[in-house]
Amino acid sequence: MIRLSTKGRYGTRLMLNLARHYGNGNDAVILKHISEDERISIRYLEQIIIPLKINRLVKSIRGAGGGYTLARKPEDIKLSEILHALEGNCCLVECVEDDSFCDFIEICPTYDIWKGATELLKGYFDGLTLKDIVTMAEKKDKKNKAKAR
Amino acid sequence: MIRLSTKGRYGTRLMLNLARHYGNGNDAVILKHISEDERISIRYLEQIIIPLKINRLVKSIRGAGGGYTLARKPEDIKLSEILHALEGNCCLVECVEDDSFCDFIEICPTYDIWKGATELLKGYFDGLTLKDIVTMAEKKDKKNKAKAR
DNA sequence: ATAATTCCTATAAATTCATGTTGATATTCG
DNA sequence: CGAATATCAACATGAATTTATAGGAATTAT
Numbered sequence: 241m242i243r244l245s246t247k248g249r250y251g252t253r254l255m256l257n258l259a260r261h262y263g264n265g266n267d268a269v270i271l272k273h274i275s276e277d278e279r280i281s282i283r284y285l286e287q288i289i290i291p292l293k294i295n296r297l298v299k300s301i302r303g304a305g306g307g308y309t310l311a312r313k314p315e316d317i318k319l320s321e322i323l324h325a326l327e328g329n330c331c332l333v334e335c336v337e338d339d340s341f342c343d344f345i346e347i348c349p350t351y352d353i354w355k356g357a358t359e360l361l362k363g364y365f366d367g368l369t370l371k372d373i374v375t376m377a378e379k380k381d382k383k384n385k386a387k388a389r
Numbered sequence: 390m391i392r393l394s395t396k397g398r399y400g401t402r403l404m405l406n407l408a409r410h411y412g413n414g415n416d417a418v419i420l421k422h423i424s425e426d427e428r429i430s431i432r433y434l435e436q437i438i439i440p441l442k443i444n445r446l447v448k449s450i451r452g453a454g455g456g457y458t459l460a461r462k463p464e465d466i467k468l469s470e471i472l473h474a475l476e477g478n479c480c481l482v483e484c485v486e487d488d489s490f491c492d493f494i495e496i497c498p499t500y501d502i503w504k505g506a507t508e509l510l511k512g513y514f515d516g517l518t519l520k521d522i523v524t525m526a527e528k529k530d531k532k533n534k535a536k537a538r
Numbered sequence: 539a540t541a542a543t544t545c546c547t548a549t550a551a552a553t554t555c556a557t558g559t560t561g562a563t564a565t566t567c568g
Numbered sequence: 569c570g571a572a573t574a575t576c577a578a579c580a581t582g583a584a585t586t587t588a589t590a591g592g593a594a595t596t597a598t
Contacts, residue, residue: 242393242472242510244503246555252499270574283557286576303565304573319502323391332393349526350401353468354393357513361391364506377498395587419543432589435545452596453542 242332251288251326252319253278256377258298259314259370268307288326295325314370323365332358400437400475401468402427405526407447408463408519417456437475444474463519472514 257277261269271289275282289308292298299311310317332354406423410416420438424431438457441447448460459466 242391242397244391248391249499249503252502256498272574281557284555287556290576300575301565302563302573302575304571305566306564306574308575332391349405349522349529350398352525352529353401353517353522354398357510360509360513361506364509368502373498373502376501380498380501421543430588433587436588439545449544450596451544451594453540454597455543455595457544 245327247288247326248323250278250280250284251292252322253280254285254288255292255297255310255317255322255370256373258308258310259317259374262310262314267309268301268305269309270307291325291327292322295321297321297325310370314374315372317370318366319368319370319373320362320365322370332361394476396437396475397472399427399429399433400441401471402429403434403437404441404446404459404466404471404519405522407457407459408466408523411459411463417450417454417458419456440474440476441471444470446470446474459519463523464521466519467515468517468519468522469511469514471519 254274257274258269261267271282271285274280275285289298293300293308296311297317298308300306300308403423406426407418410418420431420434423429424434427434438447438449442449442457445460446466447457449455449457
């Protein structure tokens with residue numbers, strides 16, 4: 241019912257991939273590698289990375305030896321920014337962000353409900369940076385490996 | 390990016406409409422009236438109400454003089470139940486509810502993020518009953534009328 | 539019987555999701 | 569310079585899903 245689009249999900253994974261490679265000197269990552277890592281077609285990644293570039297979350301380096309890198313440090317990129325870039329509005333219903341969308345906001349009994357839910361989510365995604373998520377994933381990975389032993 | 394489908398939104402409005410008419414003796418409401426009130430086509434309402442009926446949130450009365458009523462009191466119906474009925478899973482991503490959906494949950498760096506967001510939303514919708522929402526809407530309405538004077 | 543209303547199935551229209559094609563442009567490296 | 573590597577850009581296509589409408593069968597009150 242409430243769904244995060246593939247664009248949002250794939251875009252987040254793309255950014256996490258870049259975050260993991262960030263800061264190793266020559267850190268440009270090519271889409272082909274991300275495609276292999278994340279099992280998402282290059283063509284689709286190309287479409288998804290466009291808004292990320294427009295919103296200056298990634299930088300592109302053209303030509304041989306090129307690729308993409310994060311435009312800022314992983315600790316300075318919030319998940320909310322990523323989701324917002326991938327669609328103008330990071331909200332449950334359009335009327336929450338664009339109040340010209342519907343003429344009945346003033347009297348709509350559900351508007352405040354959806355608005356409240358949106359604010360809740362925004363707060364959650366605002367409190368998570370790429371670094372946070374990478375750290376969480378590393379911990380999880382370590383735990384799994386310990387279990388496997 | 391994160392979107393509540395029309396089914397979820399329209400279904401909620403449908404239920405709120407029934408809630409407003411609940412308990413007035415002969416309280417069966419026909420879809421035609423809901424259609425006029427909410428400006429949603431009867432045909433679409435018919436589709437939306439099916440899962441609400443299957444999940445025993447509404448009762449139907451067939452034939453002339455029939456219609457629909459809430460199956461329980463508005464204070465006993467939670468918004469989370471409505472959203473859950475309208476789609477099997479009331480979650481941001483399928484893997485959160487159906488762990489056979491993806492094989493990489495154990496190592497997926499984003500799974501826990503989406504799961505956390507889903508839990509947050511669920512908690513929010515769990516704390517809201519139809520009665521709560523109707524009461525909120527009435528207060529809002531009164532306020533608007535006061536302003537108009 | 540008739541009218542009202544739910545119920546059931548089909549299908550059209552719009553959007554999202556994903557891949558493919560072609561070719562241009564920029565950059566590195568030998 | 570020339571060849572290889574990648575991004576950039578504009579489409580085109582097809583499958584899947586969501587959104588919405590339509591026709592008619594079944595049920596019931598009057």
